[in-house]
Amino acid sequence: MRLLILGTGHMANAHARNFIEIEGVTLAGAVDIDKVRAEAFRDKYSFERAFTSLEDALAWGDFDAVANVTPDGAHHSTTMKCLAANKHVFCEKPLATNYQDAMEMAETAETSNLVGMVNLTYRNVAQLQTARLLVTSGQVGKIRHVEASYLQSWLVSKVWGDWRTESQWLWRLSKQHGSNGTLGDVGVHILDFVVFATDTEIDEVFCRLKAFDKADGNRIGEYQLDANDSFTMTVSFTNGALGVVHSSRWATGHVNELRLRVYGDKGSFEIQHRHDGSKLFICLGDDIETASWKEMEAEPVPTNYQRFAEAVGQGRTLEPSFRHAAKLQRAIDLATVTEVDRREHRLGSA
Missing domain, CATH: 3.30.360.10 (Dihydrodipicolinate Reductase; domain 2)
Structure with a gap:
């Protein structure tokens, strides 16, 4: 699985550290609106590319999945763009800031046969x-x-x-x-x-x-x-x-x-x-x-x-799914x- 990490804030470091340890996962790209932060994050974790916009990353497109680590209010718009580009998405919680947006994300992932999972981290306990x-x-x-x-x-x-x-x-x-x-x-x-x-x-x-x-x-x-x-x-x-x-x-x-x-x-x-x-x-x-x-x-x-890497490999969503997060x-x-x-x-x- 070739992975793009969208957003390079605090939680993005946890994503990079965990995904880099999974066999078969390649850190393909990192995105941040701040060029200095994007390039520093790329260099820290040895990503192939760094971008200052999601649009530029999607235009490049040489990745299978996105870890969406943007602020809560950006989850919906950015995830919808990734799904439209046929990318699997592992989104930070909450999935969206309201139920309507969360359900739209869930239904879009399901109808597109894409993996949509949410990082409810305490499932790791x-x-x-x-x-x-x-x-x-x-x-x-x-x-x-x-x-x-x-x-x-x-x-x-x-x-x-x-x-x-x-x-x-x-x-x-x-x-x-x-x-x-x-x-x-x-x-x-x-x-x-x-x-x-x-x-x-x-x-x-x-x-x-x-x-x-x-x-x-x-x-x-x-x-x-x-x-x-x-x-x-x-x-x-x-x-x-x-x-x-x-x-x-x-x-x-x-x-x-x-x-x-x-x-x-x-x-x-x-x-x-x-x-x-x-x-x-x-x-x-x-x-x-x-x-x-x-x-x-x-x-x-x-x-x-x-579990997300496993789900992408199998081509089927595992829990916690977008739909479950929408119910919450x-x-x-x-x-x-x-x-x-x-x-x-x-x-x-x-």
């Missing part, structure tokens, strides 16, 4: 994959209740740099720069974490959003800091379970932590995924009578990058609506 097997094998029983959180602290600390001075973080706080805030940025991750582990879908959502004051006039330079920093959400699932999901960038002491607790009528599990490691704890069988919890080991799993975006869109009209919404079919 082995403990998540192992927990799902506990559900699908029936060991947890019927799921009744779910608790999930995604906690970050980059608005409190400088562990990833100073958001007050760096555009790579400031745009995530501004609606006019294409951000849907914490809900749009990491909400898609924690919702995927939940529905994948529990082997179910979201039925209804009810959400509250909050953007806190962060600067004078809530503005830094060209960035109006109006995108939500925190959300709390109640969820009902198609398997009948109820759940609570929340996230914040103000979670002091939590660099980057996902936590999921799932309670069934035969047992429970808890996943803790932090920046420094992951753990899976289970309470099953006789242990439920004594409320005893044990840590369960998990075998490594293929990464999304490996539907939930996120409706969550935003519930903040306005103060009532629960049902997703319906997608």
